[in-house]
Structures are given as C-alpha cells and as structure tokens.
Amino acid sequence: MKTRKLGALEVSTIGLGCMGMSDFYGQADEAETIKTIHYALDHGINFLDTADMYGPFTNEKLVGKAIKDRRDQVVLATKFGNVRSEDGKFLGINGKPEYIKQAVEASLQRLGVDYIDLYYQHRVDNDTPIEETVTAMAALVKEGKVRYLGLSEAAPATIRRAAKIHPITALQTEYSLWSRDPEEETFATLRELNTGFVAYSPLGRGFLTGRFKSPEDIPENDFRRFHPRFQGDNFYANLKLVDIVKAIALEKGVKPGQIALAWVLHQGQDIVPIPGTTRVDHLMENIAAVDINLSSDELKRLATAAPIGATAGQRYGDMSSVNR
Secondary structure: OOEEEEOOEEEEOOOEEOHHHOOOOOOOOHHHHHHHHHHHHHOOOOEEEOOOOOOOOHHHHHHHHHOOOOHHHOEEEEEEOEEEOOOOOEEEEOOOHHHHHHHHHHHHHHHOOOOEEEEEEOOOOOOOOHHHHHHHHHHHHHOOOEEEEEEEOOOHHHHHHHHOOOOOOEEEEEOEOOEOHHHOOHHHHHHHHOOEEEEEOOOOOOHHHOOOOOHHHOOOOOHHHHOHHHOHHHHHHHHHHHHHHHHHHHHHOOOHHHHHHHHHHOOOOOEEEOOEOOOHHHHHHHHHHOOOOOOHHHHHHHHHHOOOOOOOOOOOOOOOOOOO
C-alpha cells in the first residue's frame, strides 16, 4: 500500500471508515468486521476512522478490540462533538473545552489506547468560538493524549481561524463524484494551510457502486432509506450519474465502485478517501482501486457527467450542521 501525507501525518493512500460496522447501515457481524479490520492492517491500510457517536459509543470499543495487539500498526482517528445519548438520541453539538476533556478521556478508555493519532471536532459548534475549541484540543496535544488535530465539515473561514491557534492536519468532509462542493473553495484553503483532506463517503454512500436499482433495494433498517438522495425522483435522477461510471468500469474490466474511488484518488495527493465496509471482499476491491489509472479523457468524461451541483437532493435531510 502506498502512502500519502495529511499535513505532517503520513497515512495509507486509503483508510477504512468503521462507522457502518456499528451504526446507520443496519446490523453487522462483529466477527466479520474485526476480520475486515485485520485484513486492512495486514494489507497496508493503517488509517482507521471512528467516532464516539457511532453506535453510539460501541464503534470505538469494536475498533479498540480489533487493534488491541496491533496498536503500533495503526494511525487511529476518532471524533468528538456530535453528542448522543446511550439510546442513540441526538442531543446537539458541543465544542466547549470542558466537554472536550470528558470526551477524549472516554474515547481513550473505549479504544483502550494511551493516545489518539488524529482527533477531529466532528461538527463545528456555533455556540462556542472555534478558537476556544481548538485551544482545548491543542492542550490535549501538549498532554500527549492526541498527536494531530482535525476538523470535520468546517467551512474555509472556520478552518483559517482554527489554524491560527494550532495546525490543522486534516479536514474530513464528504467528497465523491456526487458530492464535489469542496472543490469550489475548500481545497484551495487547505492547500494554502498545508492541511490534508479526508474524503468520507467516497462511493456516494454506496450509490456509485451501482448496487441500488430502486429505493426498495435499501434494507429497512438502513438510514439511507431516509436520505434525500435515495428517495423518490431524486433516486432515479441520480441513477443517470452512475451510468458513465458503469460504462468506464466495463471498458476497464473493473467494478463501478473502483472507478468512483479511483476518481477521488486522482484529485490530489493530499486527498485520502476512507471508504467504509464490513466485508473483506469489498475491502479487497477498494484496495485494488488504488492501482487503477484513469486517463485524462476518462477523468473528463466522469467530471462532465457529474458536475458540481448535478446531484439531486441534499447530502443530509438537515444541512444545518455541515460546512459551518
């Protein structure tokens, strides 16, 4: 596995998003998910992504269990700020210094580690100045509990303010062929600040794999059933975006998801996608995508078929907590 730099932090070219192992996409088999994490580590993927809210709280425990005897192989990223109760209810966003101290201690305990490599603020708290939040996060670096700092779904102006307090190693935001908004202003800001970009949902929450032919294909207990882009007319309008992905995949003898992932990888050496999966066979496909070369013509065809703003429907039903 090749590597890329997120600021000063070197990680595998792709990471493994672990959220779906515990939440949002239905029930997953724990033994299979741990097997998937071990396969990733054995094949050079060292960048694992989790968050305290996934589960809630159970995903960090799962990841901690999987890496218990392999801590030295892992660049471990987790997040705080999206507050949920034990029963899963969303309680709001919190970036207050006193909350951060509690959150990091709880994450360290659940993960069973002494330090976190990359600690993100999961969402920006509009009621707490970003300077106060990042100052508290920076204190964790001085204490040795965290190595690097990140933000998730933060707007360029917010990133600039944060970077004046402490270097921001990475911004994590949704990015794929059907979510290209970061290209408009965010990428330029990050490159000016030497901040890397971590792309979550690089396969369009699985839509770009061609797996779903109708909304009825989505399992009953899968949150995508309630996702604007997977509903009604939006779903069928977005199927058109997958056609060119499928066509190029057919020409190259690979899977559509591999083309979608390769496209993200071609957008810059400072971009690290973290596709999530609970299965080894899907992970193998993602790993193989790292070596897929897309020609300038193929890149142009993809970009033309999926320009910024072409996707039908919002990324979330409520967009109030993103890009702030």
